[in-house]
Amino acid sequence: MKKIKVKKGEIIQRSGDLNSCIYRVVSGLLRSYTIDEKGKEHIFMFAPENWTVADSQSKEKPCDLFIDALEESVVLVLNKDIIKESQNIGSFIKRIAVLQNRVIMLMSFSAIRRYEHFEETYPEILQRVTQKMIASYLGITPEALSKVKNERKKQK
Amino acid sequence: MKKIKVKKGEIIQRSGDLNSCIYRVVSGLLRSYTIDEKGKEHIFMFAPENWTVADSQSKEKPCDLFIDALEESVVLVLNKDIIKESQNIGSFIKRIAVLQNRVIMLMSFSAIRRYEHFEETYPEILQRVTQKMIASYLGITPEALSKVKNERKKQK
DNA sequence: AGTTTGCATTAATATAGATTAAGAAATGAA
DNA sequence: TTCATTTCTTAATCTATATTAATGCAAACT
Structure with missing residues (x-):
């Protein structure tokens, strides 16, 4: 777990990346988004202070979301392993993954x-x-x- | 926690209900759905064997989803309290609630x-x-x- | 200060999907 | 089996939103 500064416009995660992380926003504003076949962006989430953004894919799979900063931000970067510690959370992660796909599908x-x-x-x-x-x-x-x-x- | 039989077409939870539960499908097929201002149904989820359906609102708030059976089904009914046992699950529930609202919004x-x-x-x-x-x-x-x-x- | 770039607005036109309606096919009930 | 109900399909028309394009501004950059 480390703390990073992200400049406005900087991309900290790209669709297709492996080993994607969980980002906890300390200050500033992040967004996650997809890009469809036609190159059009679809914003999935805004993440202001005290929110968390992450792609819900497992660490091993390529992720679907881009994440960048809409304002200069300070962000805690967490490894996805931390959530494996509590058992039975797995089912919740899966639910979130299903819903993430559903939203992307409906939008694009x-x-x-x-x-x-x-x-x-x-x-x-x-x-x-x-x-x-x-x-x-x-x-x-x-x-x-x-x-x-x-x-x-x-x-x- | 109890096990119930649900007939095809039977509604086991209505929008507006308090004390909504978590339903774990043992056999059969459930669906959850909303009804919009014009009276149109929008299916939120299908839940076949081994899936779980629930409204992601907290137990105290009126729920948004109807749940009924598309096939004769056997269902485990769980109280929402069980998820309070592990702390820090709360943040996942909130994420799911946000996404549930987002899907409903996009559809209706x-x-x-x-x-x-x-x-x-x-x-x-x-x-x-x-x-x-x-x-x-x-x-x-x-x-x-x-x-x-x-x-x-x-x-x- | 001047130039470039991106944003918001407006308008004309195009289109995916909604609505309405009706008939055919399937399902279920008596 | 027959009747009734629901589902699926087709077609005509309508509408919300997309697309394309042009303009005026404001922000950022040199």
Whole structure:
């Protein structure tokens, strides 16, 4: 654990990085964000004083979020190992990871990409619920889902 | 902690309920969802076997989510007190609550409602970042944000 | 001070997805 | 089996937001 100064605009974590850390903001303002296929930024979180930012991926996996400073900041950098100390926290981390992905998906994916992401991530659930339910989970109408699925079929 | 059987379609928790619990699915399939101003349902989570569903509000506050069964299910009902046992889990719960609200907001609010929600929730951050940043957080373009703010002004 | 760069606003046009409606297919109940 | 209900699909129309582009400002840089 160390304390660092971050200049405005400085990037302290990039999407794809391994060994990502937990950042505790002492003063200033950080933000975490993704960049989509078209190069557009989507802010995931603002982190002012006393907040914490981190990518919820495990230390071993490449992370999804960029983190940079919107103001000159002082930040504590913590290794992700510290959270392994308490047991049973794991389930909470997983929940957060699921929600982080969900937010990113809702902000930056089109209807059909959201559906494809669902297909890949929850193939068993796909079999067990109606299209209407899936549409509702994806944040679109059943009519729109039917439409985009049909358009995808034609394109092949 | 008790084990209950839930019939297909049965609602085991309603938005507004106090003393909401944690539900651990032994078999079957639950879902959690919100209902927006227009009466439209938005599914927040599917919970198949071995998953857990809960509203992330504290036990004392009215919860936001409905929970019902999409299939005949067997469910363990846990009191929220169990998570207080380990300290420092609190910060994780808060993160989950923030993300839960974010997902609900992204799925069911219009651009202007999202902005108003941000104004209410993070008034200090509003002062410190550009409109462009706020738009990116809300999942809309800066142009759209400028427009809906202007329309709101005119209406008053 | 002057120049460059990024931000906010406005407006014209485009588009993804919503809404509405209706018919076909599937599911479930009596 | 039949009737009723719900689901899925298709199509026409509508709307919120995206995209593109232009302008005036303010901030940062030389």
